Amino acid sequence: MAGVFKTVTFMVLVFAAVVFAEDYDVGDDLEWTRPTDLEYYTTWAAGKTFRVGDELEFDFLAGRHDVALVSKDAYENCEKAKPIRLMTTPPVKIMLNTTGPQYFICTFGDHCRFGQKLAVDVVGAGGATTPGAGSTTPGAAGTPPTTPGAGTTTTTTTPPAGSAASSLGGATFLVAFVSAVVALF
Template identity: 80%
Template structure:
């Protein structure tokens, strides 16, 4: 009986982590571009809490921008010579799969020096910080998985690349009533059924 309860509890926690994952459009309506304000992406990220299981989506005009996953040092110095991973086909979707700081820059021209760069800190899917945090001092370079066709990790072990298919598919926006309430309703029904077994 205790084993069944532990299994059900584990399944509920896993399901809750998946249901409440967020998809973030980096920069929202501004998308991924060279911003007018060099602090734009820092300001954008400051109001958010990024968790394991969330996904970042970088959208940009083809050939005008790119996304490079870099170390903290490369982020701070806009060093684009040896990125951990470099993606050129929009949209770039990156799954956040471990905790810790993450750093992204555009390697086109001087875009990074003009503020087209993003630093975030990823916390655990459940528990963890409840307010946005600033990336720490330890360079966090793993833990992101590019999921866009044509992406190429440039360092062994930097992540895997998985084509996601057509960009014409649609899903309810993160945080919408349909996705949140549907997940919560299912979770409540699942827990009620599990409790009925006891």
């Protein structure tokens, strides 16, 4: 009976850790397209706090848009020649697995220069709780996501040196801690 209690408790805690992750539809109703406002995606991200475990979903028309993961310099200058990763099959889903900045652009025509670009700064799962904290002003360089997928891309990254982030940050610690306490009973 104690084994069943431990298993159920562990499963509830794992479920709770996953429930706290947010799924963001990039651009909301506009989706991932060339906006009429150059600052549209910056404004869209401004009131959000992106955390480890959250997911970005880029929905767009295949053959008219794409999602390119790029460096900070490429983002700022809309350089599309050498993206770190190019994803062309919608929807593209990016799991935020590490803290730090991540930069995305569309490489079609002048879409990036017309505002189809997004910068997010990912905080740990237990990070800032004030809306906008750490959301749109990427700072220190981080390792960008690199794992591809057919239509769905789940990123895998290594946290920067000195980072305490894990795949689920503080939630993983909580699950391990409660599991250890339950094991005592």
